[in-house]
Amino acid sequence: MNKIEKLRSYLSENNIQGLLLNSSKNKFYSADLYSSSGYIFITCKNQYVIVDFRYFEEMKEKDIKFEVLLMDKQKTYFDIINEICKRENIINIGFEGNEVSFDDYNNIDEKINCNLTSIDLSKLRCEKSEEELKYIKKACEIADKAFYHIIKFIKIGMSEKKVENEIVRYIKEQGGQKESFDIIVASGVRGSLPHGKASNKLIKANEFVTFDFGVKFNNYCSDITRTICMGIGNEELNEIYNIVKCANEEAIKLLKPGMTTGEVDKIARDIIEKEGYGDYFGHNLGHGVGIMVHEYPILAPGGKDLLLEGMVVTIEPGIYIPGLGGVRIEDDVLITKEGCKRLTNSTKDLINIL
Amino acid sequence: MNKIEKLRSYLSENNIQGLLLNSSKNKFYSADLYSSSGYIFITCKNQYVIVDFRYFEEMKEKDIKFEVLLMDKQKTYFDIINEICKRENIINIGFEGNEVSFDDYNNIDEKINCNLTSIDLSKLRCEKSEEELKYIKKACEIADKAFYHIIKFIKIGMSEKKVENEIVRYIKEQGGQKESFDIIVASGVRGSLPHGKASNKLIKANEFVTFDFGVKFNNYCSDITRTICMGIGNEELNEIYNIVKCANEEAIKLLKPGMTTGEVDKIARDIIEKEGYGDYFGHNLGHGVGIMVHEYPILAPGGKDLLLEGMVVTIEPGIYIPGLGGVRIEDDVLITKEGCKRLTNSTKDLINIL
Numbered sequence: 001m002n003k004i005e006k007l008r009s010y011l012s013e014n015n016i017q018g019l020l021l022n023s024s025k026n027k028f029y030s031a032d033l034y035s036s037s038g039y040i041f042i043t044c045k046n047q048y049v050i051v052d053f054r055y056f057e058e059m060k061e062k063d064i065k066f067e068v069l070l071m072d073k074q075k076t077y078f079d080i081i082n083e084i085c086k087r088e089n090i091i092n093i094g095f096e097g098n099e100v101s102f103d104d105y106n107n108i109d110e111k112i113n114c115n116l117t118s119i120d121l122s123k124l125r126c127e128k129s130e131e132e133l134k135y136i137k138k139a140c141e142i143a144d145k146a147f148y149h150i151i152k153f154i155k156i157g158m159s160e161k162k163v164e165n166e167i168v169r170y171i172k173e174q175g176g177q178k179e180s181f182d183i184i185v186a187s188g189v190r191g192s193l194p195h196g197k198a199s200n201k202l203i204k205a206n207e208f209v210t211f212d213f214g215v216k217f218n219n220y221c222s223d224i225t226r227t228i229c230m231g232i233g234n235e236e237l238n239e240i241y242n243i244v245k246c247a248n249e250e251a252i253k254l255l256k257p258g259m260t261t262g263e264v265d266k267i268a269r270d271i272i273e274k275e276g277y278g279d280y281f282g283h284n285l286g287h288g289v290g291i292m293v294h295e296y297p298i299l300a301p302g303g304k305d306l307l308l309e310g311m312v313v314t315i316e317p318g319i320y321i322p323g324l325g326g327v328r329i330e331d332d333v334l335i336t337k338e339g340c341k342r343l344t345n346s347t348k349d350l351i352n353i354l
Numbered sequence: 355m356n357k358i359e360k361l362r363s364y365l366s367e368n369n370i371q372g373l374l375l376n377s378s379k380n381k382f383y384s385a386d387l388y389s390s391s392g393y394i395f396i397t398c399k400n401q402y403v404i405v406d407f408r409y410f411e412e413m414k415e416k417d418i419k420f421e422v423l424l425m426d427k428q429k430t431y432f433d434i435i436n437e438i439c440k441r442e443n444i445i446n447i448g449f450e451g452n453e454v455s456f457d458d459y460n461n462i463d464e465k466i467n468c469n470l471t472s473i474d475l476s477k478l479r480c481e482k483s484e485e486e487l488k489y490i491k492k493a494c495e496i497a498d499k500a501f502y503h504i505i506k507f508i509k510i511g512m513s514e515k516k517v518e519n520e521i522v523r524y525i526k527e528q529g530g531q532k533e534s535f536d537i538i539v540a541s542g543v544r545g546s547l548p549h550g551k552a553s554n555k556l557i558k559a560n561e562f563v564t565f566d567f568g569v570k571f572n573n574y575c576s577d578i579t580r581t582i583c584m585g586i587g588n589e590e591l592n593e594i595y596n597i598v599k600c601a602n603e604e605a606i607k608l609l610k611p612g613m614t615t616g617e618v619d620k621i622a623r624d625i626i627e628k629e630g631y632g633d634y635f636g637h638n639l640g641h642g643v644g645i646m647v648h649e650y651p652i653l654a655p656g657g658k659d660l661l662l663e664g665m666v667v668t669i670e671p672g673i674y675i676p677g678l679g680g681v682r683i684e685d686d687v688l689i690t691k692e693g694c695k696r697l698t699n700s701t702k703d704l705i706n707i708l
Binding site: 103165194 | 408449451452453454455456457459460472515518519522523526527532548
């Protein structure tokens with residue numbers, strides 16, 4: 001199914017004759033419109049982009065299969081939508097209930113002469129097209145390059161912030177649009193914070209340092225984590241490193257389409273639990289990656305969703321010991337016909353910077 | 355009024371006995387909690403922060419006048435809120451209707467045993483405290499430094515992207531948290547796009563270049579625009595520059611507390627209209643700046659809101675001629691007892707880089 005067919009499949013499934021999109025992510029996915037303003041409207045017969053003068057010319061020139069309509073003072077968004085509904089006999093409209101605020105919903109409900117139903121579109125973007133994969137792969141490639149760059153850049157005595165700033169600078173120099181989220185650089189005992197954003201803490205000899213960052217390329221994200229050691233480390237963290245690496249590798253080795261999200265989570269979690277660290281892996285194994293850095297599906301304990309060919313997900317086990325530090329190793333993988341393929345290819349051997 | 359008194363004033367005004375905050379901006383403003391998860395709950399007698407284990411210890415250590423409660427599997431957010439409501443006889447709760455999604459509203463409405471009312475909190479943060487001003491001033495100071503840095507850095511033949519990347523790098527080097535929005539670098543004819551994000555276009559001799567960027571410092575924003583010329587320019591753009599500069603300076607000179615937002619917009623707009631460029635100034639004169647780079651009030655034609663001492667607003671007139679280019683000059687100003695005070699202090703004399 002192409003994107004428009006996918007969108008249209010929501011009509012019959014939900015007994016609606018129109019689907020109204022307002023989120024930037026779904027407007028970009030559907031019609032290459034990345035903006036918080038404007039609407040996409042999909043009906044049984046047609047598909048429309050409705051924008052103001054700032055986007056009108058640009059959208060008309062794009063090679064998209066949408067009719068582009070201009071909103072202005074004479075005709076509001078809702079006037080235009082009401083006209084379409086009248087012409088195409090539309091009674092029920094679906095909207096993005098988890099994207100539209102309560103106040104906006106009331107405003108739309110008042111102005112549109114149709115019944116509104118909240119539609120869950122979280123699965124819309126989960127199976128990636130060849131074109132989408134091209135951008136995700138590029139975002140992963142730049143992330144890998146940034147990792148190899150940073151292990152040459154980092155020195156004992158540098159602040160975590162300085163390392164973060166260099167990652168951001170390098171990503172942009174390599175043609176990445178920007179970082180896909182606020183970068184995590186967590187050294188020493190801060191490594192036990194799964195979301196330890198880079199701080200002014202200085203990196204000390206023998207500390208483990210976890211980098212978790214991603215790249216945006218044409219609005220598609222990558223997401224990678226590696227932990228390195230600024231010396232020879234210590235026995236417990238070295239052991240933990242090997243357990244986490246094994247959990248990451250086993251999950252990637254065994255992941256196949258048709259498995260549930262919970263089954264894959266369990267592969268990694270069982271390894272960590274068997275080694276006695278189950279209580280120290282307090283988050284999910286992974287999540288989908290695409291236009292959003294976190295999207296459907298979630299690979300969590302007990303998860304029942306099926307993993308499908310074409311999905312891109314992260315595999316990111318970790319162990320976090322308060323007062324000692326932590327290790328996380330994260331790859332992005334594409335689910336293929338027979339298994340999965342890594343899109344981030346940075347080494348997972350422990351790097352000791354001596 | 356301190357922040358808690360301000361928050362509590364919404365209770366009596368709206369006939370509610372509790373106010374539930376979920377937006378990062380208002381949670382940060384109220385209780386120094388910058389996170390999309392967790393709730394703040396203000397009642398007639400008390401004020402609560404409700405967070406999960408990730409934030410609990412950190413929030414308890416903060417010097418804030420809130421009771422910190424832990425949400426976990428045994429007690430959800432809604433269990434905790436229901437307990438408080440029962441104990442304090444709360445029947446009506448206000449919530450942020452323009453921040454809570456329609457789906458989340460329905461979930462909250464189902465789980466909380468009270469009536470919910472959407473409350474408009476847009477004015478909550480408009481008058482800045484001394485402490486807030488300290489952060490905004492620092493964000494403005496770094497923005498000024500970045501402007502002076504970039505006019506030494508920029509060269510004919512550089513791409514707009516390269517200039518953007520240097521601004522981001524420099525902001526972080528100077529201790530800024532990050533850029534406060536995607537940076538605009540619009541050169542030559544691209545200058546006629548009021549929101550022309552930096553592209554791969556190379557900057558050519560004699561072109562005008564508009565930079566619009568801001569800095570975040572402790573989650574407070576600045577927002578500045580300057581237009582420079584990469585040579586001697588041309589007669590029309592030089593003339594336009596002087597008109598825009600005059601519009602910016604007159605609005606700043608005459609702005610006083612007690613004026614309406616529309617009156618200040620009109621000062622600048624009249625100057626541009628009198629010179630025959632009224633149709634080429636297609637946006638508002640300015641907006642409030644604080645935790646959000648765009649916040650209440652909006653300085654727009656016909657605006658009736660009163661400008662008050664302690665507000666920080668932008669003054670940003672512009673003229674945009676399709677096919678030729680554009681000029682915009684933007685300062686952040688603090689409204690004082692008698693007038694206003696510039697917080698961005700970069701020169702507004704036209705800089706010609708020869």
